[in-house]
Amino acid sequence: MDFTYESYAHWRAEMTENAKLTLDEAYCKSRIEALSNDGDPSTSALLKAYGAAHRDQVLSWFQQTLAEL
Numbered sequence: 001m002d003f004t005y006e007s008y009a010h011w012r013a014e015m016t017e018n019a020k021l022t023l024d025e026a027y028c029k030s031r032i033e034a035l036s037n038d039g040d041p042s043t044s045a046l047l048k049a050y051g052a053a054h055r056d057q058v059l060s061w062f063q064q065t066l067a068e069l
Contacts, residue, residue, distance in 0.1 A: 028066040035059040
């Protein structure tokens with residue numbers, strides 16, 4: 001999976017079609033909580049690999065998805 005996304009639509013397609021994730025309320029809330037916590041192990045790994053700007057963008061996309069539910 002390519003971790004550079006061209007848009008929200010591209011990211012969402014990668015999550016649902018390629019990664020086969022279900023972006024339901026529970027999943028989005030859990031990812032928002034984790035991504036909002038720099039001490040979370042998955043967030044720390046993401047920050048180390050891709051930086052804060054990428055984390056912030058992904059966080060905003062999870063928030064957008066949650067708002068659309």
